[in-house]
Structure formats: C-alpha cells, structure tokens
Amino acid sequence: MAAKEAVYVQDACKSYGKKEVLKNLRMKVPRGCIYGLLGPSGCGKTTLLSCIVGRRNLNSGDIWVLGGKPGTVDSGVPGPKVGYMPQDIALVGEFTVKDAIFYFGRIFDMPEKMLEERFNELSSLLDLPPDDRFIRNCSGGQQRRVSFAASMVHLPELLILDEPTVGVDPILRERIWNYLVEITSKSNMAVIITTHYIEEARQANLIGLMRGGRLLAEESPATLLTMFQTEVLEDVFFILSQKQSEGRLDDTMAVARSNLQIQNSNTDISVASFDTTRGSTDILTKEKQTKTKNKSGYELNGKRMKSLLDKNWKQFYRNVSGMIFILMFPIAQNVAFLLAVGPDPKGINLAVVNEESFATLCPNFNFSQSAVPYDDYNCHFHNMSCRFLSYIDTPMITKVRYDALPDALEAVKHGEVVGVMYMAENFTESFEARVEEGRDIEAEVLSFSEIKVWLDMSNRQIGATVKYKLLSIFKDFQKDLLRDCNYEPQMADFMNMTTFYGKDGDTFTEYMTPGLVLTIMFFLMTLMTSQIIVTDRSEGLWDRSIIAGVSSLEISLTHFIFQIGIVLIYTVTTLTITFAIFKIPNSGSMWIITLITFFQGLTGVGFGFWISIISENVTMANVLTTGSFYIMILLSGLMWPLEGMPIVLQWVSKCLPFTIAIDSFRNVMKKGWSFDYFEVWNGFGIEITWIVIFAVVNTMLIQSKR
Template identity: 40%
Template sequence: MDAEADGLPPAPPQASGMDLAARRRLFISQPSTLATRRQQAVCVRRAHKMYGGGKNPNIVLDGLNMTVPKGAIYGLLGASGCGKTTLLSCIVGRRRLNSGEIWVLGGRPGSRGSGVPGPRIGYMPQEVALYGEFTMRETLIYFGLIAHMSRSDIEDRTEFLLKLLNMPNGSKFVKNLSGGQQRRMSLAVALLHEPELLILDEPTVGVDPVLRQSIWDHLVKITNDSHTTVIITTHYIEECAQAHVIGLLRGGKMLAEESPHFLRQQYNADSLEDVFLKLSVMQNMGKRRRSSIAQEIVEQVTVPAISNPALDISDEQHAAEISGEFGDNISMSSAARDPITTTAPAAPPLPPADETPTSFWYNLQVMQKHHLHALIWKNFLWMMRNVGIMLFIVGLPVVQILLFCYAIGHDPTGLKIAVSNHEMSKEMVEEQFCPVARGCHQSMLSCRYIDMLVRNKSMVVNYMADDEAAYDEVRRGRAWAALVFQPNYTSALVERTEMGRYAENDTIEESDLGIRMDWTNQQISTLMYRDLQYTFLDFVQVILAECDVNPKIGTVPTDFKEPIYGYRNPNFTDFAAPGVILTIIFFLSVAITSGAMLIERNEGMLERCLVAGITGTEILLSQVVTQFTVMFSQTSFVLIVSFYFFELTLVGNVWLVVALCILNGLCGMCFGFVISCAVDTERTATYVAMGSFLPIVMLCGIIWPIEGMYPLLQSITLFLPLTKPTESLRSILQRGWDMSYPTVYYGFISISAWVVVFLVLTILLIKFKKG
C-alpha cells in the first residue's frame, strides 16, 4: 500500500525506503525541535487546560500531545465534552493553556507576525456565528474584506462556494435559511479566503449525505492541490475514514494519532469505532486496574499483543506505567512500536515566530485599514437593516426629554382649598360667591385675598359653612389646606395696620388668617406655603398702593435685589435639566453600545472575527465610529428640543454645552462596552445598567443638591462619572460661565478621564477574557 493512498504527504528524501508505519513515526514522532515545528502545521505538547479552582477543578485537557502534518486532513474525534472545542480555541489563540505549548504554522498563536489569529487560518465554530440580517453575499463580502480580498476575488469565490455547497440565491437572508443551509454558509465563510490552515468544528452536522461527501471531496482536493491543512472535528467516527490522520480524544487525553488504515490494522479492528472502544478500555485499565468498567465488556474486548512491556497489565506497576504512557499518545509513542532511529533532516536555524524580523512601523501598527473598513461597513449595514430599531433608538431620547419638560418642574395648579369665611353670609356660602371690591375699599378684604389666590395661583376654592367642615375636607383628602377668616377680619386687619404696635391682642388675633394644611407631600405643601404667603404680601401691597400708601410698608424689611445668577422665582426644571439631559444621553448610549456588542458575542460573531485577525482595538474603534453617529443624532435632537422648543435657560456658550454632552455620550458608550465585555447575556447587562442608573441619578446631584447629602456620600459622589459634568453644565446654562472657571473645566476633565478608563477596561477585557 503506498503512502498517497493512505493520505500521507510526500516522504522526505531520507525516508524514501521506509514502510508506512515508519513513515508515520518519522513524521509525527520526531523530537519537538524548532525545525520540526516549522515542518508541522500544528504542534501541541503537554497541554493542560482546566476551568475553576479549588479541590475539584474541571480538567479539560490533561497533558495532551498533538501533531498535525502540513497538507493533511486531520480528523479530531471524540464524544461531546471531551475537549475538542477547547483544544481548537487554544490552537486559534482564543484561549490560553494553563501549561504546555502550542505551535501553529511555525509560530505561537497570538505572537507578532504569526498570522494566528489572522488570515492564515479559516475557522468554522460549532455555532453558526453569522448575522441573520445579512444576505449570504453580504456575509461573504464582509469576511472577504477582513481577509483583504479584492471585490472581484470575493465575487468569484462567492459564486464557486454557493455552487459547491448547493446553496440558494446569494441574495437570501441568512436568517431565512434552514439549519443545514446556515451550517453550510458558515463553512463557506471559512473556505472563502483559501487559508493555509482550515479548522472546522463539526461542519457536517445536519448535512445531506451526498453533500457531505461532496464537502469531503473538496477538502481532499484542496489539501492535494494547494497543500492546505485541515483539522476537522466530529463525533461521527467513521466519517473521518477519509482523513489522512486521525486523533482519538477522550477525557482530555489523546488515545491515538495515526492514519485510519494503520489504526484498524494495528488493533485488528473492522472499524474505527472498534479501535476507539479498545483504546478507551485500555485507558480505563491503565488509570486504575480495578476500573468501573463492567467486567463483561472488558472480557469481550480483545486487546492486541503489544511488545512494549509498559503496556503489560499483569501487575500494578505495569498499570501505572500504562497511565504514564497514555499521558502521551499511545500510537505515537516510539516505545510502543518498533524502534526507529531515523531522525529528521537537518534544518538551518530559524528564529522563533515571536522574533521574526519586522519593520519598526509594523510593530507600531495596532489597526489595519481594511479591518476597520470591513467592521464599519458591517455596522452601518446592520443599522440599515434594522431601520425600525434605529428610529426607536434615535427617537427615544426626544420622547424622554419631552416627558421631562412637560411633566417635571412646573408649579402644581388646581390645588383645592377649603375656606371657612365668617365674613360671608349663609347665602354667599351656598352660592359659592364672595364679592370683591376694587380700589381703596376696606370691605370684604378676605374675598379680595381669595380672589388673588384663584386668579394668580390657579387654586380651586370651596366655601364651607363652618371651620370643622373645612378641616374635614382636608382630613378626607378633598383639599390640601383649610383657611379660616374671623367674622370681623377686614376691620381687624385695617386696625392692626393703622395701630401698629398699639394694636390690641384681640385685634391681632382676629386679623390672623388661620391655615391648617396637609403636609404629607413636601413639594405641594412647600409650594402652597410659599404661594399663600407671597399672595398675602401681594394682596397687602396692592391695597396700600391703591390707597396711595408706600407698598413697602406692608413687606418684610429686606430688599432682594436682582439675582446675580438665575431668577427671583427659580423653577425645578432649570435645576434638574442639566442632570436629566446628561443622564438621558449617558444611559441611552450605554444601552445601544452594550446591546450591539452583546449581539455579536452571543451570535458568535465576535469570536469569529477575533479568530479572523480582528483586534479588540479595531472592534472598539469601529463601534465608537458607528455608535457615535447614533449618539450624536440623539444628542442633537435632545438639545434642540430642550433649548429651541422648550426654551430652557441657556445663558452660556451653546458650543460648550454641545461639547460636554457629546463627551458624556462618548463616556456612556465606553461604559456600555465595558458592560458588554464583562457580562455574558443581555439580561445581566440590563441588570448592571439598571443597578448603576439609580446610584448615579441619586448621588450625582441631579435630583437633589449634593450639599444636602451625608458627608460620606458627598465624598463618594466625587468619583462618579456624572457629578462634575452636571455641575459644569449647570454653571454653563444658568451662570454663563466658560472654561476659565474651575467648575466648568473640572467637568470636562472628569468625563474625559472616565472615557479613558472605560476604553482601557474594554480593551483589556476583550484581550484577556478568553477563558
């Protein structure tokens, strides 16, 4: 039997006379030197990988060795959960081993210039990992741009792959494909740029048997014609009979690594499944002589005679040696077969891939233009495919600022008061009519005061027959205050005004307006308290003015001049608007960016792009560029609605306002990136965003002055992202301050520092959160 029929690569000159077994041992059992690593597509030595810690860690790879010859199809076989996917993730550089080493295409994965992750490999993960909103053609264009292919080459390869994989029209959306078609589309992406190393994680699941054979024929063809190396995983053992080399993986250990024909011949088995069963039994017997395998199964399995005494299980010592031998690959151990002394041909010394000479500018290069082009094109295409979602995202802040401006900060109107006015007759009370005399008249002054409450403060008055009835209205919640006027209120008030310090006590008491209020609502009760007093001052001044008396006589002897900043009668809207505007922009930016990144992660696109050579910095920058356009639109609409339509107070420079709001939105975007990289699901991201929303709103001086908080909380607020920007924006809007004031530029410095912190955290999470 010749080597080509068994799928072996051509023999080196020194091995021309060797038999098949010797050829195999020469190729994959030679010492792990730099030269041999360069001759192999993948070389894994003593690989250990575990998850968790403590006393019971989950060991996924346990001292695994693996050798993949260049230009061969390598079938990695094993049951689900045996470590195949983890091993492949380590090979492509997306996970790190706890110990051991991996060489891929002559270099270490992730090293500068190795191309891994990058364009030298094509990767098809277990999940589909494609955008459902893209057509098949657009999907291939995107990954072709990542691989720096020209549009004409992408078009040619697209037509070829769609025909090869029996796919429908290229304009069909991925989400409308069947499950099997989506798997084939994922395979097409891996095959698109004709990589040196093709890694396929269970590519034929759910694929028609005829098409499955067509895929295998194509894999054989590309390994023969273009010397592509293929690693294919499956738990269908007999499917890999066409592979050049197969590796049998079980429990994190490689049981064997040989050609299918050699394994069947060596273990005297009719099928690879029988070989796998025998090796599994031998592994269990080697781990522990009194294994948990059912005795009848052990007796039915015929273990081939092996010359190596290390595999003789006649005593405990030999059993321990078996375990050690199985730590290496059974079939690749030279001690387990006829000794071969042939060594690999001498190779000139080569520098490690990490030290491959590259230009100074290459080492400084963090981002590549074609990667950014592909990512930005993809992001904008996704937005165009989700117009409804984007309109909602852009319009939501406008709706929120409209609700704020209409609902928050206005003085309450229509507040009901119950009045017991003993100056009124019974008929007046029944008719709910209190006559008002204009001018310098000293009659029914109580009615004149109440008239000013109704006209100026929009209060609703209900005249009651007696005091208890008025109080009962408040008790029953039908009024906010009860006002009581004494029978001779007008005359007592006039006498009190004229007599001054000589007024009698009875006169003073009869001229008092008795008020009992419902103080359960602080905002309403405080505003009503203010309005009742301010209205009385206005009422006295109006009467004095109409009687040609200086109105100041009826006021408190304090003179409040024009305010230096703000207005005499400030409103809550102007106080809260800066914080509300910043909060809306900040948290909507958090929502859109965290959502966009999590969609990519959960659909597998992020992982696939990183394996294709995209860096975390490139992904971050592309998201910043595309999401910035959305955030800028949101900010523009919020500011236009706030200051043009609702005319909120704006004394300072509008461009400072715009700059601070954009920086705030950028900070929110970066915080969203951190959340999306730190958590795994949209639900967790929502919880994190909600959990951070309330502390920021409550502690950043948005709805209550920081000076009113406990001293400890005042210290904490200094380190929150919206505290200083809120103070800065409030000073710009209401005081007209510019960047020469510390309060203003502290806000810009604070928000800029948080942007940098969040960006660095995002890059670190993308880079190191691999498992």
C-alpha cells in the same frame, strides 16, 4: 527553517476554575492532512481548538501552529493563515450571504476579483442560498454552509472546522468531504474537523479519539480498524472508552498494536496510514518561535477597519425596528421630561372655611370697596376675607368650599384636599383692630385676625409649592392693601430680594434641563454601546473576527467611530427638542452646550464599553446599566444638592462623569458663561478624563480577556 507540522500539541492542560478540561493532551497534525477530532460532547474538543487558534491560553503545556506559537507575530495565527469555523454560526443576521463571505475575504485582504471567483466557486460547491438572502432568513443548515464557506474563502494553511456537517444533508456532506480530500491532496492545507458522525471521519487521514480531556488514540482510520479488528470506527471508540473507564487503556493499546504487527506480518502489506513523517517536530523551529514577540492586538489596518465599519453600518440600518427604537429613545425621553418635569402643578384642592361671608368663596366680591382710607393714617376695611380669597384665583389652587372647620380638617385627613384655609366670622373687624390698636390689641382679637392655614406636608413637593404660593400671594395682598390705604407699598418689603442670575419665576424644568439632558445622553449611550457589543460578542462574531486577524483595537475603534455617529445624532436631537421646540431659555453659547453634551455621550460610550467587557451576556449588561443608573443619578446632585451630602460622598459625586459637567452646562445656560470661566472648563475636564480612563482600561481589559 519552516516547521513541517501544522499543529503540534504537547502535554496541554487547561482548566476552567477547578474543572480540568484538557489533561496532558498530545496531538500532531501534519500539513496536507485531514485530522478528524472525535469525542463525546463535553470532552474538550472546542476548548482544544480555541487554544489552537489562540483565543484561550493553556494552563501548562505547549502548542505550535504552523511553526509558531499562537498569538506570536510570525505564527500568522490568529490571522489569514488559519480559517476557523466555530460551532456557533458567528455571523451577523443583517448580513446577506454574500456580505458574510465578503466580510471575511476583505478581512483576509483578498483582492476583490479573487474574492468574487472564490465566492462563486463556494456558492455552487456548497449550494449556498441566493447571494442577497439575509443570514437571519437562512435555515440552520444554510447558515452553517455560509459559515463554512466564510472560513475557507481565503484557502488558509490550516482550516479548523468545529462540527461543520451538523444539519447538512448526506449528499452535501459527502460533497464537503470530497472537497476537503481534494484540496488537502492538491495543496498543503491541513484540516482539523470535529464531528459527531464518527463514520464520516473514515475519509480523514488521521483520527484523534478524545475522551475526558485526553487523546485515547491518534491513528489513521484504517490502522485503528486493524488494531481493534473491527469494521466500524464507533466500535473502536466504544472499546477505548470502556477500557479508559476501567483504567486499562495502556494494556488495550499494547494488545491493539500487537494485532497491527501480526496483521502486517501476515499480509506483508503495511496498513494504509498517513505519512506522519511529513511533519516531524522541528524543535529548533519551535524554540526559534518561542522567542518571537507576541502579537500586540493593537495593530490598525485600513481595509479591515473599513470592513468592520461596513458591518456596523449594515447591522444598524438593516435592523429597522432596532433603528426606530434607537432614534426614538432620545426623542421620547426628552419630550417626556420636558412635558412632565417642572411645570407648576395645577388644580390642587384647598379647603376654604370662610365664616365671615355667607357665600364662602365670594363670587361677586367688589374689590374696590374693600379698603377705603378715611384720614391720613387709617383705613376702613370691608370683607377682607373675600379680598384675600380673590388673590387665590390661580390655576395652581382650586378652592373647595367647606362650611365647618372639622369637616375641612377631616377632608385633609382623607387626602381630599391638600390643606385648609380658615377665616373667622369677625375676621375683617379683628383685622382692622390689629392695624389700628397696635401693641394694645388683645390676644384673642389678634387670633381672629389671622388667616389660619393647615397644610398636608406628606407630599413635600405639593405642600411646599402651595406654601410658597400662599406666601407670595400674601405679599401681593399686603402691598395692594398698603397702596389702597395710601401707604407706600414698599413698606411690605422688609427684605428686598433681587435675583442675580436667573429669574424668580424660572421653572423647575429650566433647573432640571442640564442634568436631564446630560444623564439621558450618558445612559442612552451606555445602554446602546453595551447592547451592541455584548450582542456582537455573544453571537461569536467578535472572537471569529479576531481569529481571522482583526485586532481588538480595530474592533473597539470601529465600534467607537460608529457610536460617535450615534452620539452626534442624539446630541442634535436632544438639544433641538429642548431649546428649539420647547424653547427652554439659554443665555450662553449653544456651541459650548453642544460640546458638553457631545462629550457626555462619549463618556457614556466608554462606560458602555466597560460594561460590555465585564458582562457575560446581555442580561448582566442590562442589570449593570440600570443598577448603576440609579446610584449615579442619586449622587449626581440632580435630585438633591451636593451640599446636603456627607463630605466624602460629595467628592465621590464630583468624580462621576456628569456631576461637574451638569454644573458647567448650567453655568453656560443660566449665567451665560463662556470658556473664560474655569467653571465651564472643568466640566469638559472631567468628561475628557473619563473618556481617556475608559479608553485605556477598556483596551487593557480586552487584551487581557483571553
């Protein structure tokens, strides 16, 4: 048995937090009727409509739409049985006029030929802008008309229009109304229309006057005018509003009804009213429908997905500046990292106070005469301070001459130099005594034989780098000296350290590469995904598409497919810059590295999706992305080894999407490991685990967010 009413609302209550928006509202919209829903701003019209189309749930009460409850499998709502024009434009700026209407037509599964015909019909009826004009270039009124056309391109059984005539000129407004009157009389289409222009609702068959979440009256316009003995609808609304505020609504309605009876008996002609018996409430149908299954939101339809993918693609390539940014981001970030992070610092000022040589920095020093063996054991030294200083001819350190130690120390205090190197007046002599006298040497002589260094370690990185450099210079100095004095240079190697993986001279850049590549990948994809989806949602297209019958899974999946394309582009760009252009050495399989990077991008997409679901707007999404970025970087072991963290934090860190993946990447890159090693697999394991977690959680969240 088919339900005869298009919409039936019974005792609907809806609150946002503590704010009651709908209060026991009742409403009946017969089929083939234009129903004007009138009321002041904020009275709950849009809330009621969004409950009717199934985008919001009531707290209590019932709604039946086309014989079923919104969201049930048989109701057809959301779906092609309903056409919904929201208050916001809810179209993609990168769509042309034709794209926008065809997008919905295809989602409604209209045959192409019929779609073309309907498009031409609506285009001339609504005086739409040229087919190929972008929505973003249309005026507000033009956008509204395109939105209107998109909502009714498929001639739905129920058309819901939220303020369609705002910004539309009076002639066009009349054309729209005439069209609605014509189409509802020819077909069984029901139209619910909200408007602020109360008088234009005279052409409606029924009017619902709404205030403070209730319907004050629901009658035909003629009946209302007779009941309240006035000629303008605005007066009716004004009287009812006033009486509602005074708590005398029921009395007023009783008087109004008696006016109607008197009028009818006087004229013996019934005032024109819409035949609401065309749609009596069929309780059986309602009960039958309540037993039907809810729509799952998990359906997949190839044609709808194609439309969604087409939309995503157009949004991408037609937004030229956005596209350039998207493509430039990984390039800029990688190049910035590879140029800025890791290379040895250069030109660090080190004060030298050399009291032994008049020419402190010894420009004309003769190296060959500085250590001359004269018997089997002994060596004669000459100008050793200059000999040592000649080893400091390195791009990292710039020697700055100071004549007096106090001046040099003062320079450290003022940050002019990073440290001071001091050699005493009798340095060489004391040095020789140190070698020859052994345990008999006096402490004072020993002190004169020292190269004294004071370092500013407040900048730990610079201080430690200079210290490491001076120690390695000293080792070279020692070995060469032993060789020149006919000793075995190996005597300097008390501890002989050989590297197993990597080389002693590997740059910091190489160490940072796995971490930087993966974190850049993760966060760029997070940012990109959350931006695109939050924008889509805040522009209203997401909701509108769902009301048109698209499932949330289809939207999520098509976004995901599209983001896979971006991840691929980013992976290729990032790895090409790192390994092909900047030639960072790689000892392992490029394929494995590519896969780790690609999967990391996908985890970023999942995280971005999650952020977009829990964020109300773009600002919140940005705050969440940037806020989480720093915490995750700190915990990832990128800045400091995990081994330095408290044990609990180490576990937290290991659970993050990229900590273990970074290790796997490094194992491949530096150690040349393949899939034979668990330590390569575990990176993939954590990435895939996160992808699955995000997929499940996000799908559930999208479903529950109504």
